[in-house]
Amino acid sequence: xxxxxxLAPGPTQVPPEVLLRMAYPMVHHRAPxxxxxxxxxxxxxxxxxxxxxxxxxxxxxGTGAMEGSVSNFLSPGDKVITVxxxxxxxxxxxxxxxxxVNAIEIKVEWGESVDPAVIAGHxxxxxxxxxxYVQASETSTGVAHDVKAIGxxxxxxxxxxxxxxAITALGVFDIRxxxxxIDILITGSQKALMxxxxxxxxxxxxxxxxxxxxARCSRFYFDFKKExxxxxxxxxxxxxxxxxxxxxxxxxxxxxxxxxxxxxxxHKLLAAATREGIKGFGxxxxxxxxxxxxxxxxxxxxxxxGQQIYKRLREIYGITAAGGQDHxxxxxxxxxHMGYCDKFDVIIAISGVEMVLKEMGYPGELGSGVRRVxxxxxxx
Amino acid sequence: xxxxxxLAPGPTQVPPEVLLRMAYPMVHHRAPxxxxxxxxxxxxxxxxxxxxxxxxxxxxxGTGAMEGSVSNFLSPGDKVITVxxxxxxxxxxxxxxxxxVNAIEIKVEWGESVDPAVIAGHxxxxxxxxxxYVQASETSTGVAHDVKAIGxxxxxxxxxxxxxxAITALGVFDIRxxxxxIDILITGSQKALMxxxxxxxxxxxxxxxxxxxxARCSRFYFDFKKExxxxxxxxxxxxxxxxxxxxxxxxxxxxxxxxxxxxxxxHKLLAAATREGIKGFGxxxxxxxxxxxxxxxxxxxxxxxGQQIYKRLREIYGITAAGGQDHxxxxxxxxxHMGYCDKFDVIIAISGVEMVLKEMGYPGELGSGVRRVxxxxxxx
Numbered sequence: 001x002x003x004x005x006x007l008a009p010g011p012t013q014v015p016p017e018v019l020l021r022m023a024y025p026m027v028h029h030r031a032p033x034x035x036x037x038x039x040x041x042x043x044x045x046x047x048x049x050x051x052x053x054x055x056x057x058x059x060x061x062g063t064g065a066m067e068g069s070v071s072n073f074l075s076p077g078d079k080v081i082t083v084x085x086x087x088x089x090x091x092x093x094x095x096x097x098x099x100x101v102n103a104i105e106i107k108v109e110w111g112e113s114v115d116p117a118v119i120a121g122h123x124x125x126x127x128x129x130x131x132x133y134v135q136a137s138e139t140s141t142g143v144a145h146d147v148k149a150i151g152x153x154x155x156x157x158x159x160x161x162x163x164x165x166a167i168t169a170l171g172v173f174d175i176r177x178x179x180x181x182i183d184i185l186i187t188g189s190q191k192a193l194m195x196x197x198x199x200x201x202x203x204x205x206x207x208x209x210x211x212x213x214x215a216r217c218s219r220f221y222f223d224f225k226k227e228x229x230x231x232x233x234x235x236x237x238x239x240x241x242x243x244x245x246x247x248x249x250x251x252x253x254x255x256x257x258x259x260x261x262x263x264x265x266x267h268k269l270l271a272a273a274t275r276e277g278i279k280g281f282g283x284x285x286x287x288x289x290x291x292x293x294x295x296x297x298x299x300x301x302x303x304x305x306g307q308q309i310y311k312r313l314r315e316i317y318g319i320t321a322a323g324g325q326d327h328x329x330x331x332x333x334x335x336x337h338m339g340y341c342d343k344f345d346v347i348i349a350i351s352g353v354e355m356v357l358k359e360m361g362y363p364g365e366l367g368s369g370v371r372r373v374x375x376x377x378x379x380x
Numbered sequence: 381x382x383x384x385x386x387l388a389p390g391p392t393q394v395p396p397e398v399l400l401r402m403a404y405p406m407v408h409h410r411a412p413x414x415x416x417x418x419x420x421x422x423x424x425x426x427x428x429x430x431x432x433x434x435x436x437x438x439x440x441x442g443t444g445a446m447e448g449s450v451s452n453f454l455s456p457g458d459k460v461i462t463v464x465x466x467x468x469x470x471x472x473x474x475x476x477x478x479x480x481v482n483a484i485e486i487k488v489e490w491g492e493s494v495d496p497a498v499i500a501g502h503x504x505x506x507x508x509x510x511x512x513y514v515q516a517s518e519t520s521t522g523v524a525h526d527v528k529a530i531g532x533x534x535x536x537x538x539x540x541x542x543x544x545x546a547i548t549a550l551g552v553f554d555i556r557x558x559x560x561x562i563d564i565l566i567t568g569s570q571k572a573l574m575x576x577x578x579x580x581x582x583x584x585x586x587x588x589x590x591x592x593x594x595a596r597c598s599r600f601y602f603d604f605k606k607e608x609x610x611x612x613x614x615x616x617x618x619x620x621x622x623x624x625x626x627x628x629x630x631x632x633x634x635x636x637x638x639x640x641x642x643x644x645x646x647h648k649l650l651a652a653a654t655r656e657g658i659k660g661f662g663x664x665x666x667x668x669x670x671x672x673x674x675x676x677x678x679x680x681x682x683x684x685x686g687q688q689i690y691k692r693l694r695e696i697y698g699i700t701a702a703g704g705q706d707h708x709x710x711x712x713x714x715x716x717h718m719g720y721c722d723k724f725d726v727i728i729a730i731s732g733v734e735m736v737l738k739e740m741g742y743p744g745e746l747g748s749g750v751r752r753v754x755x756x757x758x759x760x
Contacts, residue, residue, distance in 0.1 A: 027700075029391070196623035197620065
């Protein structure tokens with residue numbers, strides 16, 4: 001018997017009480033008892049997103065909200081900036097290409113965060129740029145981009161929207177769209193929201209809605225305007241993912257009970273402890289700076305295959321972490337501490353890494369990482 | 381205490397064992413244990429779709445697969461035929477419009493089925509028509525279109541694909557895409573598949589894939605080619621709706637155990653019994669011919685409001701049926717007998733209708749509908 005520990009950066013662990021809640025008998029989304037559920041989650045999402053604006057809900061994975069953030073606000077031929085500092089930043093560019101949108105891609109070495117001054121420079125040189133598309137937390141590298149600083153810059157361009165993919169950031173660390181000038185903020189259900197995948201969200205402000213009026217890219221299922229009209233009637237344009245919505249209602253209650261400040265503090269502590277544990281065992285982090293509090297990307301030590309570490313964690317110890325993607329494959333492994341995670345998830349992760357690497361012949365001292373984790377926790 | 385009975389044409393009842401199965405702890409979709417699940421459901425879907433072709437799986441409601449059936453196979457300016465015999469037929473036209481596709485809409489009175497000869501006529505006059513978009517079962521009216529006869533017609537046009545929305549037909553009655561010349565066959569999870577909403581499916585054949593090569597409509601999330609490439613590696617382009625996939629794996633086992641012939645026979649019997657029960661109580665069906673075995677649309681008797689009937693069924697008896705949509709609102713109500721339904725679901729529905737209408741002053745004889753239902757069942 002090997003117990004299973006899901007420590008990947010999405011899907012993440014779903015609390016058993018949420019799993020059981022979603023086993024609630026099917027209800028009809030047009031029946032009157034579903035309206036109050038929608039109303040409640042609508043309010044709850046505004047709270048979670050720290051926004052006064054509507055937060056749209058779609059039945060899709062997070063990529064659907066990414067696509068909609070392009071197709072609902074731009075026209076073919078429009079120029080935007082995308083930041084490619086990892087797999088998901090790269091995706092912005094692919095989506096733009098699919099819609100005939102001209103993306104100026106700012107390439108950032110995977111593992112580093114974008115320099116806001118570079119974005120400022122582009123905007124100064126070309127104020128016709130219609131949007132800036134960034135990740136708040138780049139899942140593939142464990143790096144956070146400084147969306148507050150970027151928001152400050154984009155704010156002063158009335159014809160430019162700032163779009164932030166917060167799929168592994170929202171509910172992890174503080175993001176204030178209304179204060180920071182984030183015009184579209186998106187997330188998905190399977191990360192800090194502690195739900196299975198299948199829901200995508202987008203908080204959209206008036207600056208973005210204004211651009212929606214003239215945007216000519218094709219769209220139908222991800223029609224944000226139609227979703228907003230429906231949301232305001234406490235319903236949805238198309239059949240919603242009802243069981244996930246029921247789960248969301250419950251999860252929002254759990255999150256509210258904990259409180260945003262505590263949620264952010266918990267993630268900060270777990271992330272710090274993970275990083276200390278990794279370093280305590282003599283390993284190196286991928287991010288040179290600005291590590292995300294959602295996921296920690298660790299360099300595989302010289303001569304060790306990151307995919308082997310990931311594989312052995314799973315096969316020998318039942319821990320599902322994540323490997324590296326594309327050119328980082330084999331070079332890193334990633335451990336999530338996002339969502340339904342607490343102190344012992346970190347202990348498990350670091351302990352698992354210690355045992356696996358030791359078995360692979362790595363010279364680190366067993367327990368040296370765990371000790372540092374414990375030190376962080378008892379100091380807290 | 382009022383027990384709840386979900387007899388709407390989607391979402392439909394989900395068997396309790398499936399609900400609990402979906403409470404399975406979250407697994408990671410890129411971890412090796414998920415591949416075999418995908419492989420199994422891939423095979424199971426081919427069986428259910430009665431096709432040799434790949435059946436794509438998307439995290440969305442059925443409308444996503446409808447949209448993808450347009451955007452992946454057509455270019456702006458292309459001409460297609462859409463059959464509008466109800467709310468969902470009308471949707472084809474809206475999707476085409478969103479993509480700049482020129483839809484020749486064949487309007488059919490809501491409650492009637494399309495005359496295949498009309499489609500043949502259009503194709504004869506204009507062989508540049510690239511596609512014919514039809515519902516196998518129009519959920520809003522309870523009418524089945526003769527997709528076998530239409531397929532025979534479209535088959536002989538090598539540059540025209542036949543696209544069938546079988547969202548309330550697949551797993552209800554016999555549809556044979558490979559034999560009947562259906563090039564794209566789509567469905568959703570929340571109907572005869574006895575699952576919550578959140579998954580959409582599309583079976584696509586080579587004739588359609590050939591059109592995909594030159595189709596220039598924008599698409600990203602619903603990129604069928606990318607999904608096929610991933611499906612063949614037992615994975616998906618984007619994070620799948622994992623809990624629903626786990627449920628699907630279980631549901632496919634249940635359906636296989638029952639067998640397609642038995643599934644179709646069960647739906648045929650339940651539909652026939654429902655129709656007899658309705659007529660036995662003196663009510664009239666909306667469909668003049670070709671009623672769908674998925675859902676029965678009933679005319680509200682002269683002087684009675686269909687919405688009131690629907691409302692009272694729910695409030696007094698706990699039965700969630702459905703009302704009419706758009707101009708049929710108030711004129712009809714609809715009872716589903718699709719998916720996880722058996723004989724007593726029909727008894728409950730007819731009995732509920734009898735009591736509600738009697739209470740509203742309708743002169744029918746209590747029990748007269750139920751009697752006819754029982755007669756149908758004991759003769760079977």
